[in-house]
Amino acid sequence: MRHDIHLEGFNLRLRPVRVEDARFIVWLRNLDYVRGNVGDSAANVTAQQTWLKAYFEREGDYYWIVESTGGIPLGTHGIYNVKGTNAERGRHIMRPEVMAGVPSAVLSADLAFGSMGLHELRSWVVATNQEVLSIHRRSGFIEVGKVASTQVIAGKPVEKVEFVFTAEEWRKRRDRTLPLAHVAGKQILEWDNTQRGKRQPWEETKI
Numbered sequence: 270m271r272h273d274i275h276l277e278g279f280n281l282r283l284r285p286v287r288v289e290d291a292r293f294i295v296w297l298r299n300l301d302y303v304r305g306n307v308g309d310s311a312a313n314v315t316a317q318q319t320w321l322k323a324y325f326e327r328e329g330d331y332y333w334i335v336e337s338t339g340g341i342p343l344g345t346h347g348i349y350n351v352k353g354t355n356a357e358r359g360r361h362i363m364r365p366e367v368m369a370g371v372p373s374a375v376l377s378a379d380l381a382f383g384s385m386g387l388h389e390l391r392s393w394v395v396a397t398n399q400e401v402l403s404i405h406r407r408s409g410f411i412e413v414g415k416v417a418s419t420q421v422i423a424g425k426p427v428e429k430v431e432f433v434f435t436a437e438e439w440r441k442r443r444d445r446t447l448p449l450a451h452v453a454g455k456q457i458l459e460w461d462n463t464q465r466g467k468r469q470p471w472e473e474t475k476i
Contacts, residue, residue, distance in 0.1 A: 279454030
């Protein structure tokens with residue numbers, strides 16, 4: 270849906286997705302480490318633009334681009350199926366060469382449990398994606414079981430692990446996470462400064 274919810278910190282910002290982000294999103298979701306761990310996406314930029322236009326009309330669905338303060342896209346994040354103070358969390362994919370995982374997670378939790386006033390987030394992770402499963406467990410997400418999924422990867426339905434993350438749990442963990450986020454934020458700023466005037470990979474890739 271169209272919204273104006275945004276948040277900035279640690280030399281990052283979360284800002285609402287735009288149609289012109291389609292090329293970056295297609296490139297990101299087709300990275301080797303992402304393919305096979307997220308649901309099948311739009312096959313090309315035109316299809317992704319069509320998906321985004323439909324998303325803008327869908328209530329209770331919030332989608333952001335995670336970018337450096339210099340305006341370079343680093344990843345995506347989504348909160349959707351919002352029902353009262355509960356919602357689902359997903360579409361959290363980050364470029365692997367930039368250490369933005371921890372600070373983007375802090376911003377996304379602050380946004381969900383602060384700006385949006387949510388109390389509970391549910392998240393589903395592909396059962397074979399060990400790295401992301403580990404990150405969820407270390408970050409305070411509580412595993413509640415495995416579920417059959419309608420999500421499709423490589424044309425086949427996949428099994429997923431369901432997690433719950435609450436505002437109360439985030440309040441317990443936030444202060445312990447901030448030092449790591451600040452260190453990563455300094456690294457992001459250093460990286461951002463090296464990118465001035467450079468073309469980004471999706472600008473040079475035919476997709």
